[in-house]
Amino acid sequence: MTKTQILFETTEGSFKAELFTDEMPITCGNIIDLMERKFYDGLYIHRIAPDFCVQFGCPYALNPHVIYGTLDEDAGQGSGPPDTTFLSCSGKEHTRDEYGNIEDELVKGLSNEEGTLSMANSGDPDTGGSQFFINTKDNRHLDWWNGSSESAHPVFGKIVEGYEIIKKIEGVEISAEQPVNPIKMISVTIEKE
Structure with missing residues (x-):
């Protein structure tokens, strides 16, 4: 079985x-397509929530100083390229909607444990697109099947090397959840591989 790994250079x-x-x-095919488009290159980490x-x-995080919550195009409000297609890892074609979002892919058992990658969304169904987060603690309350959260955050990967860099990033000085x-x-x- 082929393992697909991603190298993040920050x-x-x-x-x-x-x-x-x-x-x-579907979720992984979306992420891989965005990487191949160089969508993520040059973006800034726009949210750090310690112990979370x-x-x-x-895509609006090309400017590191756009403050979340003040503009329509704030860091944290954007998604993938609208009305574009990509191939899932099973070879099927999928289309992002007019907002750049994909359908939720809900697989029971992939939990929001520390070190996993999970799709961010607005809280409504099928609103994940390009944004994701790395859980820096066990956040099982975000697992769609346990009913603790109104939103579903599908897990699609895990950190396998350099987790200490994530913890270093988590520990930087922040203001309004953004790195100073x-x-x-x-x-x-x-x-x-």
Whole structure:
């Protein structure tokens, strides 16, 4: 079985994640397509919530100083490229909606445990697109099947190398959940084993 790993290079250091391509073919296909489009390269990490998560992937986070909650195009409000198609990891074609979002892929058993990658969304169904977060503690209350949260956050991968970089990022000085000193995602690339 081929393992698909992603290398994240940031201004704070690098880390790797493994994608759950067999269990989450639509979500992973979406993420892989965005990486191949270089969608993530140059974006800034726009949200750090200590003892919860590190989040990025908003196309509006090209400017590290856009404050969340003040504009329609704030960091945290964007999604993938609207009305575009991509192939799932099972080879089926899917289309992002007019907002750049994909359908929720809900697979029971993939829990929001510490070190996992999970799709961010607005809280409504089928509103995940390009943004995701890395759980920095066990956040099982976000698992769609336990009913603790109104929103469903599908897990699609896990950190396999460099988790200490995530913890370093989580510990930087923040203001309104944004790093005081911007942290840039230099590049996100795919490695297949």
